[in-house]
Amino acid sequence: MIELEGLTKRFGSKVAVDDLSFTVRPGVVTGFLGPNGAGKSTTMRMMLDLDNPTSGSVRIDGKHYRELQEPLKYIGALLDAKAMHGGRTAYHNLLCLAQANRIPASRVAEVLDTVGLTAVAKKKTKGFSLGMGQRLGIASALLGDPEILMFDEPVNGLDPEGIHWIRNLMKQLAAEGRTIFVSSHLMSEMALTADHLIVIGQGRLLADTSMADFIHQNSRSYVRLRSPQQERLRDVLHQSGLTPVEAGNGTLEIDGATTEQVGELAAEHRIVLHELSSQRASLEEAFMQMTASAVEYHAHSAPGHGPQWAPRDKGA
Amino acid sequence: MTTPYPQQGPHPQGAYDSPIPVRAAHLGDALASEWTKIRSVRSTLWTLGVMIVLMFGIGLLSAVAVSAASPEPPEESVLSLGFFGVLLGSICVITLGVMTVASEYGTGMIRTTLTACPSRARVLTAKALVFFLLVFVITTVTAAIVGALQTAIADAGVSSGEDWFRATVGAGLFVALLGLLSLGVGALIRHSAGAITIMIGVVLLPLVLALFMFSESLREVQEFLLEYSIPSQLGVLYDTPVTGQGPSGWEPLWIMAGLAGAALAAAYLALDRRDV
Numbered sequence: 001m002i003e004l005e006g007l008t009k010r011f012g013s014k015v016a017v018d019d020l021s022f023t024v025r026p027g028v029v030t031g032f033l034g035p036n037g038a039g040k041s042t043t044m045r046m047m048l049d050l051d052n053p054t055s056g057s058v059r060i061d062g063k064h065y066r067e068l069q070e071p072l073k074y075i076g077a078l079l080d081a082k083a084m085h086g087g088r089t090a091y092h093n094l095l096c097l098a099q100a101n102r103i104p105a106s107r108v109a110e111v112l113d114t115v116g117l118t119a120v121a122k123k124k125t126k127g128f129s130l131g132m133g134q135r136l137g138i139a140s141a142l143l144g145d146p147e148i149l150m151f152d153e154p155v156n157g158l159d160p161e162g163i164h165w166i167r168n169l170m171k172q173l174a175a176e177g178r179t180i181f182v183s184s185h186l187m188s189e190m191a192l193t194a195d196h197l198i199v200i201g202q203g204r205l206l207a208d209t210s211m212a213d214f215i216h217q218n219s220r221s222y223v224r225l226r227s228p229q230q231e232r233l234r235d236v237l238h239q240s241g242l243t244p245v246e247a248g249n250g251t252l253e254i255d256g257a258t259t260e261q262v263g264e265l266a267a268e269h270r271i272v273l274h275e276l277s278s279q280r281a282s283l284e285e286a287f288m289q290m291t292a293s294a295v296e297y298h299a300h301s302a303p304g305h306g307p308q309w310a311p312r313d314k315g316a
Numbered sequence: 317m318t319t320p321y322p323q324q325g326p327h328p329q330g331a332y333d334s335p336i337p338v339r340a341a342h343l344g345d346a347l348a349s350e351w352t353k354i355r356s357v358r359s360t361l362w363t364l365g366v367m368i369v370l371m372f373g374i375g376l377l378s379a380v381a382v383s384a385a386s387p388e389p390p391e392e393s394v395l396s397l398g399f400f401g402v403l404l405g406s407i408c409v410i411t412l413g414v415m416t417v418a419s420e421y422g423t424g425m426i427r428t429t430l431t432a433c434p435s436r437a438r439v440l441t442a443k444a445l446v447f448f449l450l451v452f453v454i455t456t457v458t459a460a461i462v463g464a465l466q467t468a469i470a471d472a473g474v475s476s477g478e479d480w481f482r483a484t485v486g487a488g489l490f491v492a493l494l495g496l497l498s499l500g501v502g503a504l505i506r507h508s509a510g511a512i513t514i515m516i517g518v519v520l521l522p523l524v525l526a527l528f529m530f531s532e533s534l535r536e537v538q539e540f541l542l543e544y545s546i547p548s549q550l551g552v553l554y555d556t557p558v559t560g561q562g563p564s565g566w567e568p569l570w571i572m573a574g575l576a577g578a579a580l581a582a583a584y585l586a587l588d589r590r591d592v
């Protein structure tokens with residue numbers, strides 16, 4: 001169990017994490033979602049006592065991180081895959097961590113096997129690919145067989161097989177009763193793994209909800225239709241108590257209707273339809289909507305924007 | 317679909333119990349960890365290897381040169397011929413000392429290290445101890461072997477027990493303390509190249525500056541720089557001080573210990589306060 005209370009971090013005048021309070025509970029996978037620069041990594045570094053909070057606190061099973069005697073046995077973390085010494089072998093990188101926490105050396109071989117790096121255990125980690133580095137980071141997180149696991153964007157750089165593997169690993173670890181806290185900027189990824197969801201934007205808490213609730217509330221289903229007789233169609237729909245909304249390109253969208261209902265209505269009034277379909281807003285859209293006002297780094301589409309090299313008075 | 321929080325009754329520690337028992341780790345575990353780190357990187361082998369080669373090479377060549385130049389045995393202890401080898405070798409120790417901490421920042425390993433051992437004091441102490449003992453043993457043993465060979469080549473037979481003690485254990489302690497100073501500076505600067513440059517400046521600059529102080533008004537400053545520069549202090553251990561005054565006997569060791577202690581204390585404070 002990890003409890004955050006009013007956690008705040010400022011870098012100079014920039015507020016990276018703004019008064020965050022939430023609880024990460026055991027036995028479930030908690031997804032930590034936010035766009036680039038939302039403050040996910042900063043929050044995780046503060047949880048591990050690497051960055052000092054400007055104010056607020058983090059408790060791990062009621063204790064401050066520095067009070068943990070052998071922290072690797074409580075909490076394992078994958079922060080960034082490159083947090084190893086490239087000139088050292090995979091085995092020695094893990095061995096020195098194990099020794100610092102009195103973890104038997106035999107455990108090093110075990111976790112290397114778990115992540116599938118046994119064959120390169122004696123190789124310097126400098127030459128590791130992105131995915132191998134990620135696996136080594138996961139091995140170091142698993143080293144102490146901890147009850148809390150924290151992963152910062154674990155699927156970064158993994159191939160589809162690796163992504164599948166880490167998904168199952170997280171589910172299995174949670175099923176064993178462990179606390180899993182995992183960050184991502186992909187809602188679709190979280191929908192597959194997480195049971196609980198915490199969304200932040202510009203350092204502020206935007207949502208703290210169960211995944212099921214989030215899906216229920218945010219996957220709006222609606223009917224989309226196109227017709228050459230739009231004016232008449234609108235009138236007919238209004239008369240039957242439906243409210244079509246113009247959605248561009250001559251399409252209409254109706255919330256809370258079924259295709260059967262709309263199709264029969266059109267047939268009854270002999271209105272030609274060019275399209276009639278049932279739609280579901282993706283979770284990704286819901287996430288983007290939620291964080292739209294909090295996205296820090298907006299991309300600008302290149303075409304139609306004129307020269308992009310003109311100096312801007314404000315940073316992007 | 318999924319139940320968000322399965323009710324698990326009063327389980328303050330969560331439901332999962334690790335089979336690996338949790339005991340209290342202490343400094344000994346951190347020492348084991350740091351020993352693994354220092355012996356599993358190439359830079360240790362390279363820096364200490366080059367130092368040994370320098371001490372042997374320069375020490376033996378100068379002994380051969382001395383014995384060839386004068387057929388009569390020299391008045392002074394031949395052990396003082398070890399001075400230049402140790403002085404040059406100390407550059408290697410400076411490099412290793414800086415790298416011991418700064419390379420962890422360069423690679424990002426420091427985050428992993430501090431996650432495994434959140435006590436900054438314990439990490440720094442373990443690093444300092446392991447590094448100090450390793451350098452002390454290597455330097456002292458090498459100096460002893462080189463000294464014995466020098467005596468055999470250009471036998472003077474005038475080296476007293478005290479001469480021997482200062483040229484081996486004394487030099488070993490001095491170089492190891494200089495290394496600790498570098499380790500502290502490495503932790504403060506957190507950048508290998510920057511910290512190494514600073515340390516080489518600390519060793520060489522006072523002498524170079526003193527050479528250019530012609531003005532009478534600067535005489536005192538010049539003398540101070542000459543007497544207390546790091547090469548001069550090392551020279552004191554070989555009874556070859558640059559000038560008559562300044563530190564004598566074992567004093568250079570106390571001075572160096574003070575400097576190393578101050579750098580480590582500052583490094584500890586910085587490590588404790590700063591974000592990693």
Ligand SMILES: Nc1ncnc2c1ncn2[C@@H]1O[C@H](COP(=O)(O)OP(=O)(O)OP(=O)(O)O)[C@@H](O)[C@H]1O
Nearest residue numbers: 011014016034035036037038039040041042043185
């Ligand atoms: N050491 C630092 N000094 C100054 N600003 C920082 C520092 N670390 C992070 N920031 C700023 O804090 C904000 C949050 O960064 P953080 O890395 O926590 O975001 P994130 O949610 O992990 O983003 P991403 O999804 O891209 O990994 C960013 O605006 C970043 O520029």
Ligand SMILES: [Mg+2]
Nearest residue numbers: 040041042152
């Ligand atoms: Mg991040």
